[in-house]
Every structure is written in structure tokens, then in C-alpha cells.
Amino acid sequence: MSWTDERIDRLKAMWSEGKTASQIADELGGVSRNAVIGKAHRLGLDSRPSPVKPGDEKGAAPAPAAAPPAAEPRPAPSKVKERPAIAAILEAAAPMPEDEPRPAPAAPAPAAAAPGKPETNLVYRSIGPGGFIRQGPGEQQAPIPPAPPRRLVPAKPSPEIADKTSLLELNDRICKWPIGHPGEPDFHFCGQQANPGYPYCVQHCGVAYQAQLPRRDRRPPPPLPYGGPRVR
DNA sequence: CCCTGATTCGC
DNA sequence: GCGAATCAGG
Numbered sequence: 183m184s185w186t187d188e189r190i191d192r193l194k195a196m197w198s199e200g201k202t203a204s205q206i207a208d209e210l211g212g213v214s215r216n217a218v219i220g221k222a223h224r225l226g227l228d229s230r231p232s233p234v235k236p237g238d239e240k241g242a243a244p245a246p247a248a249a250p251p252a253a254e255p256r257p258a259p260s261k262v263k264e265r266p267a268i269a270a271i272l273e274a275a276a277p278m279p280e281d282e283p284r285p286a287p288a289a290p291a292p293a294a295a296a297p298g299k300p301e302t303n304l305v306y307r308s309i310g311p312g313g314f315i316r317q318g319p320g321e322q323q324a325p326i327p328p329a330p331p332r333r334l335v336p337a338k339p340s341p342e343i344a345d346k347t348s349l350l351e352l353n354d355r356i357c358k359w360p361i362g363h364p365g366e367p368d369f370h371f372c373g374q375q376a377n378p379g380y381p382y383c384v385q386h387c388g389v390a391y392q393a394q395l396p397r398r399d400r401r402p403p404p405p406l407p408y409g410g411p412r413v414r
Numbered sequence: 415c416c417c418t419g420a421t422t423c424g425c
Numbered sequence: 426g427c428g429a430a431t432c433a434g435g
Binding site: 203 | 417418419420421
């Protein structure tokens with residue numbers, strides 16, 4: 183597999199959505215997690231919290247009196263990873279200056295919502311059975327770093343069709359909107375009268391067909407063929 | 415062990 | 426440019 187423009191776009195999108203490299207690799211298919219990470223870096227996508235990158239490092243506060251070891255050149259190719267003795271000494275010698283101006287603990291934490299600013303525009307776009315979120319074409323990264331609190335709900339069919347509509351009962355006149363997840367005991371379909379010409383009822387058409395933003399080259403919409411997060 | 419992302423380096 | 430191998434933290 184090669185990195186076509188299309189695949190690169192998808193990579194960028196998913197990367198900025200916060201998908202893990204593994205997820206992205208899975209959805210793109212044909213590439214490994216490493217390939218995704220490698221590509222992301224080559225593209226200059228912003229790096230994400232990595233377990234191995236604490237952020238800052240030494241240099242910010244060198245040991246007070248101790249020595250500036252002046253970047254010891256990597257010595258022998260020995261397999262020794264660190265020398266515990268040295269590490270311990272450095273650690274002990276650096277009693278953490280901590281002269282930073284601490285914010286007063288009494289400072290109120292208004293958190294997300296500033297008083298004068300009512301949340302103007304929510305960016306939730308849609309949550310279909312796949313539960314995906316769309317945003318304007320211009321917006322590159324999701325303004326929702328914390329995972330959206332979406333959670334699929336039991337979603338009962340209306341009382342009139344309390345008896346579940348099974349796969350075998352589907353025809354082109356009834357809504358085929360899936361309720362639940364395939365394989366689960368109560369998985370069934372909406373079963374309402376379908377919106378003529380569409381596979382779903384009016385309500386579910388409203389969910390399934392979002393107003394398409396003016397987009398010249400249409401991107402394949404959701405990476406999720408079906409499914410969404412399983413609710414357990 | 416599993417997961418994660420970062421980096422290296424031969425191709 | 427690509428990505429497997431490797432590293433290293435959670």
C-alpha cells in the first residue's frame with residue numbers, strides 16, 4: 183500500500199481526532215502502526231502525548247553546585263542502559279528549586295465556561311449508528327480534545343413495534359435502521375415505515391443523511407463502515 | 415504481559 | 426520516503 187493523497191488525508195483527519203496509531207492503521211488497512219506513526223511524523227503532524235516524552239528535561243534546572251557534565255559522549259556500545267549510581271546522584275543533587283510562582287490555591291477554577299461567554303457553537307454534528315462527528319471542512323482539528331461523551335443508549339423502538347423487527351422481516355418499506363449491535367440478543371431494526379425512496383424512516387433519515395457541506399472533492403465520510411463503540 | 419508514541423536506520 | 430526494529434513510559 184502506498185500513501186495516496188486520499189489515505190494521507192484520512193491519516194491526518196484521524197490523527198487530529200486523537201485516534202491512536204493502531205486504530206488509524208486498522209482503518210486505513212495495509213499499513214502497520216509504525217507506518218502510521220512514521221508517516222505522521224514525516225508529515226509534521228503535531229506529536230501527541232507519548233509515554234516516552236515527559237516534555238521538558240534536564241537543562242531547565244541544572245544541578246546547583248554540581249557539575250555540568252558537558253554532555254557525556256555515548257561511551258561504549260555496551261548494553262548498559264543507565265548507570266543507576268549516576269542517576270541517583272544527579273537526582274539527590276537536584277533538590278528541585280521550585281521557585282515558580284504558584285497560583286494561589288484560592289483561585290477559583292471557573293473551568294470551561296467563561297462567565298461572559300455562553301457556548302456559542304457546539305460542534306457536535308451527528309451521531310449515527312456509527313457515532314461519528316463531522317465538522318466544517320476548514321477545521322482541521324477537533325475542538326474537542328476530551329473524548330466526546332457519547333454513549334449509545336438502548337434506544338427502544340416505539341411501542342407499536344415493540345416486537346423486534348428481525349432481519350428476515352425487512353423489506354423496502356420499513357426502516358432498516360439498526361438498533362443495538364449485531365450479534366447481541368436484542369439486536370433488531372427500527373421497523374417504522376420507511377421514508378419512500380430511502381431505507382430509513384423519516385426520523386432516521388434525519389440522522390443518516392446530514393446536510394452535506396459544500397465540498398468539491400467529497401471525502402469518504404465516516405471511516406466506520408458500521409458499528410461504533412460497543413456499549414458494554 | 416498489554417498498550418502507547420518516538421526514534422533509528424537500512425532499504 | 427518508507428516502515429520494521431527498537432526503545433521507553435503507562
